[in-house]
Amino acid sequence: MGTFKRILSYAKPYSRFWPGYFVASIFSVIFGVMNYALINPLLEVLFDPDSVEIHNSLPEFSLSVDYFKDIFQYYLTQVMQAHGALRALLFVCLFLIVTSLISNLTRFISQKILVDMKTYVMKNIRRDLFNKITRLNVDYFHEQRKGDILSSVSNDVNEIQNSVASSFHILFREPLLIIGFLAGLFYMSPKLTILTLLTLPISAVLIGSITRKLRKGAVITQTLMGRIISHFEEAISGSRIIKAFNAQKYVRDHFDKTNEEHRRVSNAICTRQELASPTSEFLGISVAAAVLFYGGFLQYRGELGMSLADFVVYIAFYWRVLEPSKAIASAYSSVQKGLVSGERIFAILDAENSIKKAANPIHISQFNDCIEYRNVSFKYSSDYVLKNIDLTIPKGKMVAIVGPSGAGKSTLADLLPRFYDVTQGELLIDGKNVKDLYPKELIALMGVVNQEPILFNDTVRNNITFGLENVSDEDVVRAAKIANADEFITQMEDGYETNIGDRGAKLSGGQRQRLAIARAVLKNPPILILDEATSALDTESERLVQDALTKLMKNRTSIVIAHRLSTIQHADLIVVMKEGRIVERGTHQDLLTNGGLYAHLCSMQTF
Numbered sequence: 268m269g270t271f272k273r274i275l276s277y278a279k280p281y282s283r284f285w286p287g288y289f290v291a292s293i294f295s296v297i298f299g300v301m302n303y304a305l306i307n308p309l310l311e312v313l314f315d316p317d318s319v320e321i322h323n324s325l326p327e328f329s330l331s332v333d334y335f336k337d338i339f340q341y342y343l344t345q346v347m348q349a350h351g352a353l354r355a356l357l358f359v360c361l362f363l364i365v366t367s368l369i370s371n372l373t374r375f376i377s378q379k380i381l382v383d384m385k386t387y388v389m390k391n392i393r394r395d396l397f398n399k400i401t402r403l404n405v406d407y408f409h410e411q412r413k414g415d416i417l418s419s420v421s422n423d424v425n426e427i428q429n430s431v432a433s434s435f436h437i438l439f440r441e442p443l444l445i446i447g448f449l450a451g452l453f454y455m456s457p458k459l460t461i462l463t464l465l466t467l468p469i470s471a472v473l474i475g476s477i478t479r480k481l482r483k484g485a486v487i488t489q490t491l492m493g494r495i496i497s498h499f500e501e502a503i504s505g506s507r508i509i510k511a512f513n514a515q516k517y518v519r520d521h522f523d524k525t526n527e528e529h530r531r532v533s534n535a536i537c538t539r540q541e542l543a544s545p546t547s548e549f550l551g552i553s554v555a556a557a558v559l560f561y562g563g564f565l566q567y568r569g570e571l572g573m574s575l576a577d578f579v580v581y582i583a584f585y586w587r588v589l590e591p592s593k594a595i596a597s598a599y600s601s602v603q604k605g606l607v608s609g610e611r612i613f614a615i616l617d618a619e620n621s622i623k624k625a626a627n628p629i630h631i632s633q634f635n636d637c638i639e640y641r642n643v644s645f646k647y648s649s650d651y652v653l654k655n656i657d658l659t660i661p662k663g664k665m666v667a668i669v670g671p672s673g674a675g676k677s678t679l680a681d682l683l684p685r686f687y688d689v690t691q692g693e694l695l696i697d698g699k700n701v702k703d704l705y706p707k708e709l710i711a712l713m714g715v716v717n718q719e720p721i722l723f724n725d726t727v728r729n730n731i732t733f734g735l736e737n738v739s740d741e742d743v744v745r746a747a748k749i750a751n752a753d754e755f756i757t758q759m760e761d762g763y764e765t766n767i768g769d770r771g772a773k774l775s776g777g778q779r780q781r782l783a784i785a786r787a788v789l790k791n792p793p794i795l796i797l798d799e800a801t802s803a804l805d806t807e808s809e810r811l812v813q814d815a816l817t818k819l820m821k822n823r824t825s826i827v828i829a830h831r832l833s834t835i836q837h838a839d840l841i842v843v844m845k846e847g848r849i850v851e852r853g854t855h856q857d858l859l860t861n862g863g864l865y866a867h868l869c870s871m872q873t874f
Contacts, residue, residue: 270609271602274431277391284384291377292440296447298370299587302363381436389428395616396420404622405686406647414497415490419615422492423608430605434598441591441598448587455573455581458565459558488536488604491529498522536604558585622685628705634712634793634824636697637661638683643692645678651690652678654847660840662793665825667835669868670844676828679844680796683826684713714792716816718799720783722771727756728763730771731785742789750785750815752778777811784815795825832869841865 278284347355400416408416452460502509502518509518562578573581638660645653653675660666668676681687682694685701694701701709722730731746732738743763747753755778759765771779787795797816813834820827829835836855843851843858843865851863858865 270606277388278384288380291373295373296443298366300447301366415493418493418496419611423611426608427605430601437598444591448584451584487532494525625703629703631704631708639695641693643689645690664839667827667838667841674844675847713794714787714790715796716783720779724769726764746785746789749788749818750781751811752781752785795823797827
């Protein structure tokens with residue numbers, strides 16, 4: 268129930284929807300009840316005009332069913348006496364048309380309000396999901412399966428829309444219908460109605476036993492759907508590797524296994540879900556048969572207390588109670604699946620961000636002095652990746668970090684923009700702990716160029732200006748020229764307005780890297796982090812990119828992670844790491860003279 272209430276909270280402010288909805292629904296129910304109540308005078312005028320109750324004077328006003336019944340009978344009497352039974356029949360039929368029109372018009376208005384509310388709820392859920400995903404720290408995505416996240420933002424949101432949100436009108440309007448028609452049933456015959464109510468708990472128990480297992484099954488199907496989406500995502504992103512290793516059958520077999528398991532569980536759930544409606548209908552007809560038998564029993568004993576026309580109206584009222592009851596039973600089974608999807612979505616929305624903002628964060632607008640790693644240690648889970656790192660990076664200097672794979676180079680750089688927080692020790696900028704700074708202002712001081720440039724399915728211009736507003740065309744072109752990108756951009760079909768495809772698929776590796784550098788140039792950060800920015804490029808592309816990087820690093824504090832040691836020979840300081848520790852530091856020439864690990868790495872790269 269808590270999940271349902273939380274989904275419903277996305278419709279706030281409620282005043283936007285509920286008052287109009289309830290007013291329209293109440294009028295729809297009232298005139299809907301009147302439609303069926305008119306069966307009585309219709310049958311009497313049609314088959315037994317002499318039995319029509321005569322009212323020659325207007326009844327005194329009172330807020331009761333009898334008053335409205337008597338005033339209708341008065342006008343019906345006037346029409347019969349003045350124009351005959353046929354005109355009276357026309358009067359009843361026209362009145363029936365008017366009440367039906369009002370009932371369905373108000374029903375449409377209530378449904379339209381709920382449609383507005385449903386789309387409003389879905390928009391708000393998607394907005395909060397997207398905002399949460401953009402705020403979550405990078406370590407969250409390392410721990411979660413991408414397919415599960417994609418499944419939540421697509422399938423789970425759709426499941427809520429198709430089950431929970433679409434059931435709002437059933438869960439809120441149908442009970443009003445039941446109350447309205449039950450009131451009519453009690454008014455006509457309390458004895459018969461009490462019998463009807465005594466059988467309802469039996470129906471509720473049977474329906475509940477069918478739908479109870481839907482929730483558990485829905486959890487399994489949604490988890491399996493996450494796996495299926497992961498299979499698709501991996502098949503798309505890894506299509507080259509799959510073909511290169513002739514692994515089509517291998518990945519198909521893995522997919523088929525998950526797909527078959529999903530089919531089996533879904534089949535069981537849908538079977539139970541479909542069983543709910545026929546069961547409720549069978550139980551309803553069984554109760555109706557009992558009501559008919561009991562009504563006949565009372566009639567034989569002369570205790571029924573109603574005419575044939577009244578009894579027909581009573582049965583019609585009873586059927587109108589069954590319809591919303593059956594709809595509620597079906598909706599309940601559907602909602603169970605939707606609530607599981609809601610719980611999966613709220614698990615993302617409630618995820619704790621590992622990077623916390625300080626209670627009283629310090630503003631920082633510029634970088635003045637130095638970056639200092641003071642006895643820093645870090646671990647992702649159990650084993651330490653960095654151990655007792657002490658490193659000072661003065662402003663305006665280029666510091667290169669080298670070492671074997673797995674030495675902790677990228678992790679050391681990732682701590683600076685707070686992609687992760689240090690486990691032990693302190694990381695300081697101008698003497699201030701990065702944990703105490705405003706996160707957005709800290710990030711604003713830095714530009715990052717990775718080995719694999721992150722580009723978006725958008726135009727060249729929008730990729731360069733990513734995250735910035737009101738950027739002039741002149742500034743964009745200037746940044747592209749510094750990054751040695753303007754030449755290939757102007758040769759593209761639409762120049763800077765050319766769409767580069769998913770992750771820049773229409774560009775070469777060197778072109779993608781130069782766009783990423785142009786983005787960093789435009790941001791113009793005082794601190795630059797280059798994480799193996801040229802290691803995946805061919806010689807010609809590397810030369811162009813390295814030239815762009817040299818221009819970018821000019822007069823900036825740069826942290827360069829490199830495997831190709833030829834690119835960092837002129838660094839002010841080279842830090843050599845091994846197994847999470849700094850084992851050497853110095854200039855290129857000093858480290859070569861020492862004959863340690865750095866000299867060994869250089870010798871291995873000498874052609």
